[in-house]
Amino acid sequence: MTMPLDARFDNFDKKSIKVLNEILEQTGAEIVVSSDWKVWCSVEEMGDYYEKQGIIKRPIDFTTNVIDGEKVTWHRNWDLEGTRSIQIQEWLKEHPEVTHWVAIDDLDMRKIGIHYSMEFEHEWGLDNFVHTPLNNEGIKQVGVKEKILSFLQG
Secondary structure, three states: OOOOHHHHOOOOOHHHHHHHHHHHHHHOOOEEEOOHHHHHOOHHHHHHHHHHHOOOOOEEEEOOOOOOOOOOOOOHHHHHHHHHHHHHHHHHHHOOOOOOOOEEEOOOOEOEEEEOOEEEEOOOOEOOEEEOOOOOOHHHOOOHHHHHHHHHHO
C-alpha cells in the first residue's frame, strides 16, 4: 500500500505559499523540484500535492538523482549541497531554453561563500541562488522575494 501524499510530506507554510504564488504570477516562472522529496513521488503526485497546498502552479519536472561522471572535490560538510547543485546544473544543461532561473534552498549552494571568516569558491556552486538559512522561514524571510525576482526578471 502506498502512503497518501499528506503522510509523505509536511504542509507548506501559508505565508510562504502566498509569496511563492506572487512570484509565479509576476514572472510566469515554472517549478522544477530538486529537493529530496522527489524520491517519494512522481511529478504528477507532487503536482497534486502542490495544488492541494494552494500553490497555483504544478512542478513541471524533477532534477535527476544521478551525477554522471562529474569530478568534484568533496568536503564532508558539502556533500548534500554539492550533489544538489550539480543536479540542478545538469538539468539546466539539458534545458538550454531556460535563460532565467533561480535555485532557492536552506542548504548553502552558493558558488562563493564565507566560512569561518574565510572566503571560498565551490567548483559546484550556483550563481543564481538564494539562500534561506532559516528553514522555518523560507521564502517569506525579509528580502528573499526581491532576490528571487531579480534573477527571474533579469
